[in-house]
Amino acid sequence: MSIEESIQNTDTTSPPEPETATEPAPPVQRPRRRILRTVGLIAVAAVIGLVGGTAVGYGIQADREPTALPPLNQPGLAYPSKPLPKGQEPEPPSAKDDHQAKAQGDLRKLLVPMPAGARSAGEDGWQSLDAYADSYTRPESALEDELDSGIRRIASRAWLVGEYKRVEVDLVQYRPGSTLGAVDHVMQQQRIATREDKSASLGQPVKGSSDGRYFVYPVRREAGYLDMYEARAFIARGDIAITILMSDTHKIAESEIRSLAERQLGRL
Structure with missing residues (x-):
């Protein structure tokens, strides 16, 4: 073989090409710890910002001058710096003007007097709580309710007019406290x-009272008995509850129970 043929054989023979990779590269996973750490840093930064903002706000408010409050609607409510000289003190209100002084005195003196020609029906003066509770249909329950309401004392007066007409007036006083015993009663x-069947009326207001009312009931008839008429009044005056009960075998005029309720209220 000649030298030229050797050179040609050498040029035509090419070296083998390297093999290329055909498998895909595995996916890159981000570390979750870094994400959690980032969220924690954001939360801490928010708390620090809130605390810092609050502190700055207090600092700004502390550096400001205090704002004066507006004047009161009643600027003349100041007390004197020293008591008045002797002999110039205001006189205490009389018993006529001091309703509380009346209520703290002898309650029996505030009862309306019996009319002319009437006779006592047994109740005239102080009445025990037991006797008062016995007048209810359920005495034990009534006694418990009155004790819970803070009942203090009872003044009563009852009289008879003619043969069957009976009138009773009770002044029930309660102790001062958080509950309004007289009003509740x-x-x-x-x-x-x-609620009673014999009265579908809500009653009539008593003049001079914010919550007092009187009731006149229709006749109650029962075989073998005389006809029975009734009228009642219930009024609260301070810590005193007024109860007026009237019964008769003849019709009771509305003006009669109304007049009696107004006169008893006026004595308080």
Whole structure:
């Protein structure tokens, strides 16, 4: 073989090409710890920002001058710096003007007097709580309710006119406290009076009272007995509850129970 043929054989023979990779590269996973750490840093930064903002706000408010409050609607409510000289003190209100002084005195003196020609029906003066509770249909329950309401004392007066007409007036006083014993007592009695079958009326207001009412009931008839008429009044005056019960075998005029309720209220 000649030298030229050797050179040609050498040029035509090419070296083998390297093999290329055909398998895909595995996916790159981000570390979750870094994400959690980032969220934690954001939360801490938010708390620091809130605390810092609050501190800056307090600092700004502390550096400001205090704002004066507007004047009161009643600027003349100041007390004197020293008591008045002797002999110039204001006189205490009289018993006529001081309603509380009346209520703290002898309650029996505030009872309306018996009319001319009437005779006592047994109740005239102080009445025990037991006797007062016995007048209810359920004495034990009534006694418990009155004790819970803070009952203090009872002044009563009852009289008879003619053969069958009977009138009773009770002044029930309650101790001062968080509950309004007199008002609760009157409201309860008025609710009972309106629920009874013999009275479909809500009663009539008593002049001079914000919550007092009087009731006149229709006749009650029963075989073998005389006809029975009734009228009642319930009024609250401070810590005193007024109860007026009237019964007769003849019709009771509305003006009669109304006049008696107004006169008894006026004595308080």
